[in-house]
Amino acid sequence: MTTLAATETHTVRVRLNGRAVEGRATPRMLLTDFLRHELHATGTHVGCEHGVCGACTIRIDGALARSCLAYAVQVDGATIETVESLAPERGRLSVLQTAFQRHHALQCGFCTAGILMSLDTLLGAEPDAGEDRIREVLAGHLCRCTGYQPIIRAALDAAARLREGDADA
Amino acid sequence: MKPAPFDYLRADDISAALSALHDAGEDARVLAGGQSLGAMLNMRLAKPSLLIDIMHIEALGAIREEKAALVIPACVTQEALLRRSDLHPLLAKALPWTGHVQTRARGTVCGSIAHADPSAELPLCLALLGGEVSIRSRRKRRTVQAADFFRGMMLTDLRPGEMIEAVRIPLARKNQRFAFTEIGRRHGDFAIVAVAAMREGDTLRLTVGGVNDTPAIREWATLDTADIPDALNDLAWSLDARDDLHATARYRRDLMRNLGRIVIEEVSS
Ligand SMILES: Cc1cc2nc3c(=O)[nH]c(=O)nc-3n(C[C@@H](O)[C@H](O)[C@H](O)COP(=O)(O)OP(=O)(O)OC[C@H]3O[C@@H](n4cnc5c(N)ncnc54)[C@H](O)[C@@H]3O)c2cc1C
Ligand code: FES
Ligand code: FES
Numbered sequence: 001m002t003t004l005a006a007t008e009t010h011t012v013r014v015r016l017n018g019r020a021v022e023g024r025a026t027p028r029m030l031l032t033d034f035l036r037h038e039l040h041a042t043g044t045h046v047g048c049e050h051g052v053c054g055a056c057t058i059r060i061d062g063a064l065a066r067s068c069l070a071y072a073v074q075v076d077g078a079t080i081e082t083v084e085s086l087a088p089e090r091g092r093l094s095v096l097q098t099a100f101q102r103h104h105a106l107q108c109g110f111c112t113a114g115i116l117m118s119l120d121t122l123l124g125a126e127p128d129a130g131e132d133r134i135r136e137v138l139a140g141h142l143c144r145c146t147g148y149q150p151i152i153r154a155a156l157d158a159a160a161r162l163r164e165g166d167a168d169a
Numbered sequence: 170m171k172p173a174p175f176d177y178l179r180a181d182d183i184s185a186a187l188s189a190l191h192d193a194g195e196d197a198r199v200l201a202g203g204q205s206l207g208a209m210l211n212m213r214l215a216k217p218s219l220l221i222d223i224m225h226i227e228a229l230g231a232i233r234e235e236k237a238a239l240v241i242p243a244c245v246t247q248e249a250l251l252r253r254s255d256l257h258p259l260l261a262k263a264l265p266w267t268g269h270v271q272t273r274a275r276g277t278v279c280g281s282i283a284h285a286d287p288s289a290e291l292p293l294c295l296a297l298l299g300g301e302v303s304i305r306s307r308r309k310r311r312t313v314q315a316a317d318f319f320r321g322m323m324l325t326d327l328r329p330g331e332m333i334e335a336v337r338i339p340l341a342r343k344n345q346r347f348a349f350t351e352i353g354r355r356h357g358d359f360a361i362v363a364v365a366a367m368r369e370g371d372t373l374r375l376t377v378g379g380v381n382d383t384p385a386i387r388e389w390a391t392l393d394t395a396d397i398p399d400a401l402n403d404l405a406w407s408l409d410a411r412d413d414l415h416a417t418a419r420y421r422r423d424l425m426r427n428l429g430r431i432v433i434e435e436v437s438s
Contacts, residue, residue, distance in 0.1 A: 001181050003189075003219070006174035027177035027220070030211070049170035050208035054271060063248070063274040069207030070275075073177045074200075074222055118271060139357045140269030 004073055012076045016041060017085040025072035032056045034072035035082065043083040045113050047142070054141035057114035058082045064121050083113035086120055096120055099158035105150040111143040119155050127163055131156060172210035176219045183228060183305070186221050186332065191307040193219045195329045200224075201280035202246060204272045229334070238301075242335040247273035247281070247291075257338060259298065259347035259365060263290045266349070269357040279333045282318070285325045288359040288379040290351070292319055296384035297365045297376040300338040306331045319383035345369045348435035350428050351379070354415070361416045362424035366432035373436070375429060380408045380421055392433075401429040 004010045009024040016039060023038030030049070035041045035058075047053035049068045056067040059081040086094045093101065096119055106112045115138065122129050122137045129137075134155045138148060180186035190197050198217040200206055201224060209215040223229065229242040232253065239257060241250060250256065251264045251273065267290045268276060281291040282302060294300075295315040302318045304311050307330065318326045327333070341347070351363035363378040371391040376384045385408050392400055405425040410418035 001179065001185055004177040006176045006218070026174065028172045028174050028210075030171065033171075049211050051204060051272065054269075057271055060275075064271045065275050066204075066207075066271060068211070069203045071177070071203075071207075071220075074179075074203070074224075076179075122270075136265075136356070137270050139355060140271040 010073060010076075012038075012072045014075055014077070015079040017081055023072070027071060027073050029072045031058075031067040031070040031072050031075060035067060035080075038072070041082055041084055043113050045110055047110065052142070053111070054114045054118070055111050057117045057141070059117060059121060064118060081117070083116055086116060094120070095161050096123065096155070096158040099154040099161070100151075103150045103154035103157060105146060105154035107145040111141055111146075115141050115143070115151060119158070123155070123159050123162055127159065129159060134159075170211050173213055173216040175210075175217055177222065178219065179222045179225055181225060183223075183226055183334065184307075186223050186226065187305060187307045187330075189219065189221050190332060191330045193221075197221055199283070199332050201243060201283075202272075202276035204268065204276035205280065205284045205286070223332070234340070235337075237340050238337040239340060240303075240335050240337050241278045243277060243279040243333055245278050247276050247278055250278055257298075257341050259294050259341070259349060259367070260338070262347065262349040263294050263363075263365065266290050266351055266353075266356070266360070266363070272357075279336055282336055283325060283327065283333050285319050285323050285383070286359065287322050287382050287384075288361075288363065290349075290360070290363060290378070293363055293365050293376050293378040293384045294349075295336060295338065296386055297367055297374060298338055300336055302326075302333055303335045303337060304331050305334045310334075312337075315384075316386065322382040324382075342369070346436040348432035350431055352424055352428065362421055362428060364425070364428040364432050366429075366436045368436040373433065375404070375432070377404070377408060377425060377429075380410050380425065382409075394437075397430065397433055398426070401426045401433075404429065 004027050009026050012025050013022040025034050032046045035044050045055040047055035051066045051069045058067045061078050118137050178189050197219040200220040200222045229244040233240050281289050300315045302313045313326050346368045349365045351360035353360045360379045365376045367374045373392050374388045376386050378384050405422040410421040412418050
């Protein structure tokens with residue numbers, strides 16, 4: 001157990017969306033910057049950098065997290081999932097992503113990466129989640145242009161299709 | 170919005186964390202869920218030279234019951250507590266108000282107590298229930314009652330070199346009834362005013378958050394229904410309600426009277 005010096009860069013190894021990857025970070029490097037600038041995974045967006053907007057939401061070891069409130073060195077050895085993990089393969093979107101498209105649940109898309117991660121986590125853990133739960137989870141996100149109604153419609157639609165086992169929506 | 174440089178130590182066990190805290194003194198900060206500290210560092214409201222990450226200390230990971238109390242060690246997240254099947258009825262009511270699903274997944278119970286935000290729900294619950302804070306430094310252990318732990322706005326009884334090892338919350342007894350409610354701008358935002366109540370026989374206990382710098386506690390041995398409005402009005406005026414960006418003092422007093430009535434009715438019905 002050693003102290004990582006502020007002025008030096010340190011190797012950080014993570015499993016990012018199923019792949020073992022590594023990068024270098026000083027202790028103060030935000031996980032958002034590590035993902036985007038070191039690992040070049042730019043799907044995760046950065047809005048406020050103090051935990052309020054939700055744009056940077058990802059999963060660390062299976063649990064939701066604001067990546068702007070974590071430092072890269074904290075996640076050394078962890079499993080990270082970002083919005084890039086959602087599509088089952090190149091050129092195909094997940095059921096939830098397709099529902100977003102169908103219901104026009106995004107305009108500029110700035111907030112979308114984080115919202116998708118939160119809703120994907122919710123529907124994975126609680127397939128029967130209804131509108132109340134969806135609203136509760138959405139409260140952790142700010143969307144400044146789409147408005148929340150289409151997002152809620154998309155989430156409810158995705159939930160229904162996932163329950164019917166419609167993997168290819 | 171990037172923090173000032175700091176050294177980082179991932180502590181494997183509590184003694185390593187406490188030694189590092191001892192050696193670095195006031196320059197070090199414990200890093201738990203980072204849901205408050207991260208924002209303070211990123212905004213440079215705090216510039217510690219060393220962060221001691223305690224979240225990999227296995228011995229502090231599991232909730233246990235001990236002597237009629239729930240013992241919640243430092244690494245337990247708010248989400249883990251909320252998922253507990255036989256959760257204390259007051260915590261089951263108050264925890265869903267603490268931040269969002271996304272912040273509860275990493276934010277810890279002890280971190281919220283240590284942070285001591287005047288609007289935070291967990292300090293309010295700890296004060297209402299007469300909980301205790303178990304504190305440790307390299308050489309000493311001590312226990313502080315909730316009422317003595319909170320000293321001011323984001324100010325606690327913790328001294329340099331000390332950390333919270335766990336908080337202890339007395340288990341609910343059958344003859345106790347609890348209620349909680351708050352008003353904020355949006356669900357999950359910090360409360361403008363939060364109120365928690367407990368009734369045990371004729372005794373009624375109320376705590377108010379978001380008004381004074383620390384949770385305000387009032388207890389009535391008996392309180393007739395007819396006297397409730399006056400009692401709540403006295404309470405509202407006795408506290409230090411101030412105007413700020415979020416609400417006027419007058420609105421805060423109004424909320425205390427109304428939310429107070431709601432929780433008292435709930436525990437009395
Ligand atoms: C968008 C958003 C909304 C929020 N809304 C609410 C809300 O409505 N209500 C609410 O109560 N909170 C709210 N919070 C804050 C809450 O999520 C934090 O979890 C909590 O305040 C701190 O817990 P933490 O584990 O994240 O601690 P950290 O952020 O890691 O630490 C906070 C402080 O406590 C100290 N500390 C932590 N653990 C210990 C310990 N064991 N011993 C000694 N010192 C310790 C740290 O050094 C630091 O000073 C919100 C946060 C965000 C980002
Ligand atoms: S960028 Fe992380 S919550 Fe806004
Ligand atoms: S789609 Fe633009 S902020 Fe949400």
